[in-house]
Amino acid sequence: MPHLIVQRFTPFNTPLGENGAVFTFCSGGDEGICGVEMADRKFLLRWFRHEKGTILKADKTTRPPLLNVVKHALSLLAAAGRSTVVSRGLEDAGMDMYQALFEPNIFLGNLSPDQRLWIEAGFGSGRNMLHNAKTHPDMLHLGIELHRPSAEQLLNRAKREKLNNVAVIISDARAFISALGSGSAEKIIVHFPIPWDESPKRRVFTDSFVAQSLRVLKKDGVLELRTDNEFYLQYAQDLLKDIKEIKIESRKNAEAAVSSKYEDRWKRESRDIYDLVVTNLSESEAAGVRCDFSFKKTVSDETAIERLSNVSIINERFIVKTRHLWRLLGGGVFFQLVFGAIESPSAIFLLIRKKRAEYYPHNPLQTEQNSLSHEALLEVLYA
């Protein structure tokens, strides 16, 4: 990921306009943050003092998908901090493949209701997705992956093969699926989810994932699980056993059109492979959750710091926990929180300036658990 190492970086007062960018807030300190707006995006830059100087980089959760924008922002930050650049990690590779890497809220905001959509959760090497993109060109193939290098590898290959019907979101698929509109996809694919014997908390198939997937699928849409593990198959069948208006088919050792890296390995070990195909037989109702995520009342910096600096609300459904706070130069506070579903929490930022609070750079995804975390946060902040 691009970064700069600089010397004599000095945090600065904001707002500060620099060559097409506006720095909107800035903290002091040895591990600081700075908000920037450029190319119609808002995102966060960070710096860390280091033995070789100060490292400047983009925050990975808010960073826009356009690498050239990030590179430009870092150079402008170095200039705004009146520092001298001593080394650059601004490699050029794959710059425009980032066009297909979306921020979750931006993707959701631009998704047309007429768009035909297949989703693959945890695509790994991406072989299956690329195959689907080639064989089903009228469909948008959306991959949701936690592992950024896998996403970059897939997008590089899609670019080389001139496939323009592939999109990727770096997110926990469990959280992202629950933010999608009802009846918006024709297929949800989960092939070889993380191995059964790794932590149950990391399992993609959960009660909530199954319920949300069936809501997101159109009538006759399909949820597809492929696994080498019989326990996983049985566990998934158990999750489905009381659900009405679905059709379940299972197969053993059915040949797939493409074989993933994982599948190749299991085949070499002569292991059985299981498919579970669940067809949704009903029209889903619109999602009930619509939280506006706003903060209606005012709060001073000192009160916000007193009330939020040690928040730790953890229960079986959601979490709100303070990870870090930064005081901003010229007034204001910036919090990093752990937020949302207990099994798939995300990093969320809260900006308080001129007594007004807002999530930065945009609201959390519309999920039931994020709305519970928001309500809990309001209670603490306005206690």
Ligand SMILES: C[S@@+](CC[C@H](N)C(=O)[O-])C[C@H]1O[C@@H](n2cnc3c(N)ncnc32)[C@H](O)[C@@H]1O
């Ligand atoms: C065992 S690999 C399988 C990859 C691919 N589907 C295949 O068939 O080879 C599991 C993949 O799921 C991703 N993953 C695990 N949990 C995830 C989650 N909650 N959301 C999105 N991706 C996830 C991992 O990063 C990894 O790439």
